[in-house]
Amino acid sequence: MxxxxxxxxxxxxxxxxxxxxxxxxxxxxxxxxxxxxxxxxxxxxxxxxxxxxxxxxxxxxxxxxxxxxxxxxxxxxSPLDVRAVRDARDVVAAMHELAVREAVPVLTEADLAAMRDANRRFAAAVDSGNVESALRIDDELHGVLVRISGNRALATVLEQFTPTVRRAERLRFGSLRGRASVTRHDELIRLCAAGDVEGAAAVAYDTWHSLPSAGA
CATH class of the missing domain: 1.10.10.10 (Winged helix-like DNA-binding domain superfamily/Winged helix DNA-binding domain)
Known part of the structure; x- marks a missing residue:
């Protein structure tokens, strides 16, 4: 040529x-x-x-x-502002709730297996105190649902506001409170596998909305 x-x-x-x-x-x-x-x-x-x-x-x-x-x-x-973190947290929680609603009806066994594997690795990262790995794997787990939803606008909003939430979230995964996320993930996956859209959406929202705000 x-x-x-x-x-x-x-x-x-x-x-x-x-x-x-x-x-x-x-x-x-x-x-x-x-x-x-x-x-x-x-x-x-x-x-x-x-x-x-x-x-x-x-x-x-x-x-x-x-x-x-x-x-x-x-x-x-920017300083880690309480109001900014709360606002971003509310938006991120709503976007993940929407992702679940759109993704659950079309999830495959391979998607669920990927989420289960991610949660096992997430738990190990939390137990070892590896904050960076915990955050990366948490993104991977929830990212399955975001990807399957196919909603590009949703993904764009998450890209903008998730980093603000992550700054506060680092405090959580560096403490014993990170274990609560492992349990929430297990419940989210169980409800997704059962096709319970409403239940899974509620857990997804609560998972993100329960994150501490700055200074908490």
């Missing part, structure tokens, strides 16, 4: 998304602490990218409430 005259280059959309995820995760896991100033030039050097995707990522993080961008001044990591 003829060689194209120009190189396709790096997908700029993928680059922007990767920079956003790296900065988002660094805020959620505490690498960047509340009140810390974020300078786009320093962040660009750290990530090995230009300043443009960093600036775009900081704008997205501002919309999610993870940073405070003050035009002409500085951009800092």
């Amino acid at each position: 003829p060689i194209p005259p120009t190189s396709p280059g790096v997908d700029r959309g993928l680059l922007r998304d990767d920079v956003y995820r790296r900065l988002r995760d660094a805020i959620v896991d505490g690498t960047f602490t509340p009140g810390e100033q974020l300078r786009d030039l320093e962040l660009a050097a750290w990530l090995g990218v230009s300043r443009t995707p960093v600036r775009e990522a900081l704008l997205r993080l501002a919309h999610s409430g993870l940073v405070l961008a003050r035009p002409g001044r500085s951009t800092v990591v």
Whole structure:
């Protein structure tokens, strides 16, 4: 085949998304602490990218409430605000409830097996005090239902507001309270397997809505 005259280059959309995820995760896991100033030039050097995707990522993080961008001044990591966490928690809980309602009628045995396996690994992570793994596997478990729902708008809302909830949730999975999530997951999976849409939706909502707010 003829060689194209120009190189396709790096997908700029993928680059922007990767920079956003790296900065988002660094805020959620505490690498960047509340009140810390974020300078786009320093962040660009750290990530090995230009300043443009960093600036775009900081704008997205501002919309999610993870940073405070003050035009002409500085951009800092947002404090863990009680009201912001509660608002985000309510939205995230409602979205997961909706995901369950849309997913349960079409779940397969393979989907349920994936959720059961995730919960076993989640329990092990909680017991060992591995907060990072617990959060990642929790996303994996609930992500089965989000994916099966096929609702892209729902997934977009969760991507925006879940990081705010996760900052507070780290406190939960780092304590004995994380064991309660294992039990809730078991009940959620049981109800999903039984085709109990209402019951499973209620458990999904309660699972997320029971998360502690900042300072709790």
